[in-house]
Amino acid sequence: MSVDTATVAKIAALARIKVSEAELAAMVPELNGILAWVEQLAEVDVAGVEPMTAVIPNELRLRADEVTDGGVRDAVLANAPAAEHGFFGVPKVIE
Amino acid sequence: MMPESSDSLTELGVAAIRDGVASGEFSAVEVAEAFNANVAAAGALNAFIVTTPEKALEAAAATDARRAKGEALGKMGGVPIGMKDLFATKGVQTTAASHILEGFAPEYESTVSQKLWDAGAGMLGKLNMDQFAMGSSNETSYFGNVISPWRRGDGGNAALAPGGSSGGSSSAVSARLCPAATGTDTGGSIRQPAAFTGISGIKPTYGRCSRWGIVAFASSLDQAGPMARDVRDCAIMLGAMAGFDPKDATSLDLPVPDWEAALSGDLKGKKVGIPREYRMDGMDADVAASWDQGIAWLKDAGAEIVDISLPHTKYALPAYYIIAPAEASSNLARYDGVRYGLRNLPDGANLQDMYAATRAAGFGAEVKRRILIGTYVLSAGFYDAYYTQAQKVRTLISQDFKNAFTLCDVILAPTAPTAAFGLGEKSDDPLAMYLNDVFAVPASLAGLPAMSVPAGLNREGLPLGLQIVGKPFDEQGVLNAGLAIEARAGFSAKPEQWW
Numbered sequence: 338m339s340v341d342t343a344t345v346a347k348i349a350a351l352a353r354i355k356v357s358e359a360e361l362a363a364m365v366p367e368l369n370g371i372l373a374w375v376e377q378l379a380e381v382d383v384a385g386v387e388p389m390t391a392v393i394p395n396e397l398r399l400r401a402d403e404v405t406d407g408g409v410r411d412a413v414l415a416n417a418p419a420a421e422h423g424f425f426g427v428p429k430v431i432e
Numbered sequence: 433m434m435p436e437s438s439d440s441l442t443e444l445g446v447a448a449i450r451d452g453v454a455s456g457e458f459s460a461v462e463v464a465e466a467f468n469a470n471v472a473a474a475g476a477l478n479a480f481i482v483t484t485p486e487k488a489l490e491a492a493a494a495t496d497a498r499r500a501k502g503e504a505l506g507k508m509g510g511v512p513i514g515m516k517d518l519f520a521t522k523g524v525q526t527t528a529a530s531h532i533l534e535g536f537a538p539e540y541e542s543t544v545s546q547k548l549w550d551a552g553a554g555m556l557g558k559l560n561m562d563q564f565a566m567g568s569s570n571e572t573s574y575f576g577n578v579i580s581p582w583r584r585g586d587g588g589n590a591a592l593a594p595g596g597s598s599g600g601s602s603s604a605v606s607a608r609l610c611p612a613a614t615g616t617d618t619g620g621s622i623r624q625p626a627a628f629t630g631i632s633g634i635k636p637t638y639g640r641c642s643r644w645g646i647v648a649f650a651s652s653l654d655q656a657g658p659m660a661r662d663v664r665d666c667a668i669m670l671g672a673m674a675g676f677d678p679k680d681a682t683s684l685d686l687p688v689p690d691w692e693a694a695l696s697g698d699l700k701g702k703k704v705g706i707p708r709e710y711r712m713d714g715m716d717a718d719v720a721a722s723w724d725q726g727i728a729w730l731k732d733a734g735a736e737i738v739d740i741s742l743p744h745t746k747y748a749l750p751a752y753y754i755i756a757p758a759e760a761s762s763n764l765a766r767y768d769g770v771r772y773g774l775r776n777l778p779d780g781a782n783l784q785d786m787y788a789a790t791r792a793a794g795f796g797a798e799v800k801r802r803i804l805i806g807t808y809v810l811s812a813g814f815y816d817a818y819y820t821q822a823q824k825v826r827t828l829i830s831q832d833f834k835n836a837f838t839l840c841d842v843i844l845a846p847t848a849p850t851a852a853f854g855l856g857e858k859s860d861d862p863l864a865m866y867l868n869d870v871f872a873v874p875a876s877l878a879g880l881p882a883m884s885v886p887a888g889l890n891r892e893g894l895p896l897g898l899q900i901v902g903k904p905f906d907e908q909g910v911l912n913a914g915l916a917i918e919a920r921a922g923f924s925a926k927p928e929q930w931w
Binding site: 338340344345348349350351352353354355356364367368370371372374375376377378379381383386387388389390391392393395397398400409412413415416417418419425427428429430 | 536539652682750777828878
């Protein structure tokens with residue numbers, strides 16, 4: 338499978354990364370080079386093979402359903418680029 | 433006893449500093465001052481993004497005060513270290529060498545760094561690296577390339593790559609800016625830079641070291657580990673870094689063995705597997721010779737050498753370059769210009785525009801490339817063909833190792849296909865760069881402990897590393913085989929100071 342400019346533009350939009358026309362043009366052959374190379378995986382016989390989920394067998398743990406954290410609003414907001422009045426600030430999202 | 437000169441203090445490793453501080457041969461403050469001075473004088477290597485001499489001195493003074501009161505000093509008592517900039521350090525800028533996190537000062541400390549401070553270590557600074565740990569040459573950092581202290585013996589002054597992604601760590605340890613440093617390894621990022629710079633480094637079993645507070649790249653692969661000048665120092669520092677952490681869902685709830693106490697280079701009764709698929713056509717002659725030498729050394733240490741097969745080896749890299757970008761595209765979705773880090777808000781931009789502009793401005797080219805690949809392979813219609821297929825191949829690769837370990841205790845292979853290359857030599861060709869991790873990635877995909885130890889110099893006078901891969905949880909077996917090589921290699925070469 339290979340990608341064209343429109344596909345890369347769509348992927349970039351899904352990934353929320355703005356790319357210029359020039360960047361798009363440069364990325365198409367780069368991504369196609371990488372995709373052509375990973376394509377070789379298709380030749381591996383994986384009949385009856387389960388996809389890996391945990392690389393080292395480990396049990397998922399449950400803990401008691403109780404509050405163990407919180408009350409740190411100022412710390413949570415400390416690195417926000419536009420915190421205001423105890424909230425994260427964002428551009429207006431409704432007209 | 434006369435205090436040693438500051439020059440000789442910076443020649444000491446973790447064990448020698450710990451022991452010398454404990455016995456009163458020198459003070460922790462003297463050690464911190466000596467390394468602070470080396471860090472301050474090594475700007476040309478660009479190994480540090482931020483230096484924190486005051487933190488190193490503060491920890492050292494605390495260690496000296498504890499000693500004066502007769503208190504125990506901890507596993508890393510008096511040892512100043514470098515911290516890879518992937519570890520969140522409270523109040524100290526943590527960027528993962530990216531623009532998008534420039535100025536980010538965490539409100540919390542990563543579990544691994546906290547354990548090191550609790551063990552008596554002090555922080556010399558935050559080490560440069562490939563941006564978001566994506567790279568094998570340290571050329572993707574927003575804060576500039578790290579330069580290896582090594583140069584080819586041809587009289588030329590070509591700047592060489594320190595390896596990556598833990599390139600600040602490898603450069604700093606080999607240049608004696610710190611006796612040890614933290615690294616992280618997703619597909620070779622501890623082992624390959626260690627090999628390039630003539631130092632040791634171990635990636636433990638997946639889950640040994642908590643990932644909490646480590647900037648995430650590919651969560652099913654990321655593991656922290658120590659980089660230092662010898663095997664004993666790695667054993668000591670890993671002991672201080674490892675351990676169960678309820679804050680990491682994949683943390684192993686196992687006791688941490690005393691790896692240092694059980695170190696032994698006697699391999700009688702042990703079997704060392706040599707994977708035939710790793711001996712590739714056109715292999716670098718010096719790398720092949722150093723591998724043969726390693727086999728002879730381990731035989732001399734009492735081990736039996738057995739031929740093994742890891743039949744899916746050639747598929748490890750392509751599987752890795754689906755799985756790691758897929759996880760990265762998901763992990764890096766958090767950088768949105770809202771909660772922390774950079775915000776780029778063009779005039780009249782709405783929320784979606786702001787996300788896209790922020791991420792365009794904040795991520796470097798390699799990071800964008802991997803996010804796009806990851807987004808593509810996870811997107812509707814392609815998920816099974818790429819991602820599910822890669823995870824099935826990963827199962828087969830893991831099975832290869834399980835089968836091999838019925839025949840042997842550890843596996844010996846080269847760490848990297850070549851010695852260090854020059855900066856700029858591979859940076860225009862992503863695939864050529866990815867191939868650098870051909871020997872390192874399989875153990876990462878299988879979550880296995882693996883380390884690189886220096887084996888000697890190639891014909892250009894550059895270090896070569898040998899890699900030992902072990903069974904899950906058998907860091908001891910890996911360290912012991914590493915020690916057997918170290919004892920026979922007698923590697924004492926160091927870069928001549930030019931910086």
